[in-house]
Amino acid sequence: MNLLDKTIGDNYFLSIPEGGYLIAGIGKGAEWINNNIKSGDEVNINNVNILNMINSVQKQKADENNVPMKTIPISSLQPSIHLEKPQLFGTGGKLIFSDSPESFYTEGAFYRDTVTGQFRIFWHHQNMSLNSVTVSAAITNETSEPVMLYSQGSGIGTNIYPDVAGQIALDNFMKTHKQERYLATLQPGQSYFVGSLTPSTYTTSGIAQFDVYTQYGHKPATVTVTTLNYTSEPLHPDDVNILQGDSLVRGTFPHFDRTGTIEYKTSMGNAYISLSSAAYGQWSDCLPGGYEEGYDAVDNKTVINNGNYGVMYQLDIRVNNDVYKSGKLIVYDNPAGGFGHYVMKWQNNLIQSGFLSYENAWEFAESNLGSGIRNFNLETSIPGGACGPSNIYFTFNNK
16 A cells, blocks of 8 residues: 555555565655654564554655755764753743643643733644634633733644644744734633634644733733634633643743853854753753743643743854854754754744755755854744754854
């Protein structure tokens, strides 16, 4: 059976009997195989079932964004030096994080908590029900006085490919981030919804930032945030029953941004730093201050947002050309151990990648350097649906 011939929405079983073999291909339909053997290998597999796993097939052919980009094999950047880890600082308001249950089968709410003043919501959910539903975030005024709601950036992506949905959401958010605009005055009991109709098997990823004030006195106001899915918009989203979580995370975190300074000397040659590396475990290479403990207000437990999804890195890049020769700084992104579609903002230039795997590095920035020190700005986040940290590589070519 050729996985590439199957329709995206098909539900089917592929059973390989004892003694059978499968030739690994490209695409998430063969995700287990590609994660465990080299592409093209023949392996014996006993009783392997693939049920509704085709979230993407042959991404090189089916990259919906069709983004031209320059990549090189990651091996060509080796050897490389690990840069000194900078101290990161949490800034901004609270982050409402909703990724559990990531895949859902029935209507209901995913997460709910109260916030005051400035806050950001990140939600990422796949509709595994048989019907189209709206996946949304709702903001409800449960106080006794009117409150004024402002947007500080919003992006929503809905796509059959979870990582493409995440990229669309992040790109749109970064385009509108920091552009405050008035949305609505919510009377007591009123709600404001931001969401997207989500067909069966599709994923909706969203990231939106708000600020809320009392109408009288213009003081930070308190609202209730509910992430949910529905066929008909509920009058009281704050009363919708919350679905049981899965192994992933939902919670409220102290800050939605990280700031810090990365220093690179051109005499180092190839050098890198890891953003959003795992918070713990064998492969952890996280930065000091990178992670903050959150609290799951539904299940009453502390949680970690592993990968810092929804967290924007606002980084100063300090480049010291200490070889005293003019040349070119080139900056790459490599999703170490993972894959996805990514978004980078370098010196106010917002750029998206096409599909990128751990085997390659994506050149997203370059700059001519004279001798001395130059300062740059990098803004990024791990999009919903992407996996693996972003290893940011710096290289210098003085030829």
